[in-house]
């Protein structure tokens with residue numbers, strides 16, 4: 470290890486998107502290796518609005534592996550972090566930076582310590598898949614730092630060992646996690662079905678119903694489901710394999726009606742499986758149910774689906790609109806039923822890629838929300854009840870790309886001199 474006395478710090482920063490499953494992963498056949506009981510399919514969300522940024526650094530001056538998440542030091546002693554670190558270290562290559570006088574041989578990765586700093590630009594552990602973006606970013610950035618010569622699918626199988634859904638965040642667009650057959654998990658990995666440009670009409674609106682940390686983590690919840698739910702066995706064996714084929718077809722043909730029908734049905738079955746667990750798990754709340762009813766009623770009144778909804782292990786709704794115009798109409802409906810509290814401001818109530826959608830929806834300020842008429846499909850139900858303040862905020866986004874390196878040093882979360890958080 471040349472340059473040891475110089476106490477150099479070498480680092481890499483990367484940004485990785487989060488993803489939302491349209492055919493859900495729920496249930497493991499191997500808890501340690503994180504091997505699922507069925508395939509799943511997700512869409513990758515635009516990292517501009519929901520992403521993790523991670524800086525990883527190596528230096529001979531570091532005396533132990535350390536990690537900071539959202540500015541707070543956390544322990545890396547958990548099995549999942551350890552498995553990812555072990556897998557990636559064993560694949561490290563030679564690294565040389567002549568200018569800085571750094572030379573790392575592949576065997577050195579076993580002895581060198583790492584500093585890792587990560588930041589999620591959205592709520593952590595609130596059902597917005599922070600673990601997915603987080604572990605994908607950890608593995609991707611370490612692979613770059615350590616000059617790991619493996620393709621993205623192989624990296625996805627390492628990220629999978631951090632959190633199952635993380636394997637799908639190694640690609641943009643539409644992604645399938647193939648459950649695989651191998652007992653050791655070598656074939657349980659993600660592949661890209663289509664990139665984000667394949668179907669760029671789609672617009673995503675997320676209703677953040679609660680940014681509180683949830684009561685039952687996905688890990689514990691799915692363990693209980695595997696142990697107690699008969700419905701899960703039926704789902705994994707009979708339902709999902711057919712849905713996966715249909716979903717791949719719908720994506721390939723940009724068939725929104727089929728895409729929406731499958732997405733909603735699969736989200737509902739996942740929550741039914743949660744209810745079939747003993748003790749039952751409730752991830753959705755009354756607001757989630759109201760959002761489902763609103764979308765179902767509207768879709769039915771149009772005769773063909775305008776919007777798909779899906780809910781992960783929490784009450785937040787992720788809605789996928791067939792195009793920008795529909796997204797505007799969706800937002801009008803959502804804002805009508807879930808207006809902000811009177812002290813809110815529109816800029817923080819609707820965030821992300823919103824200006825065009827708000828403009829299409831004819832909303833420039835809070836007074837326009839108050840003036841929204843009840844949706845036409847609700848005309849039998851006047852006066853309509855409103856649920857002010859029940860949605861904390863909305864995020865407007867779209868499909869996005871996979872992980873990227875951030876070369877601009879100002880984006881790094883660690884200080885290049887000290888290797889400590891900035």
Ligand SMILES: Nc1ncnc2c1ncn2[C@@H]1O[C@H](COP(=O)(O)OP(=O)(O)OP(=O)(O)O)[C@@H](O)[C@H]1O
Nearest residue numbers: 521587593594595596597598599600603687781782
């Ligand atoms: N940026 C990150 N880097 C590394 N690990 C992270 C990062 N963000 C979150 N995690 C890990 O993921 C855990 C949260 O995962 P959890 O599954 O409980 O919530 P979630 O991923 O936000 O929600 P869900 O997966 O149910 O949609 C954190 O406690 C932490 O261990």
Ligand SMILES: C[C@@](O)(CCOP(=O)(O)OP(=O)(O)O)CC(=O)O
Nearest residue numbers: 490493494632633634687688781782
């Ligand atoms: C409901 C889900 O979001 C479950 C995600 O579970 P995690 O990937 O968070 O679970 P672990 O593998 O135990 O870390 C559905 C999905 O993303 O497919």
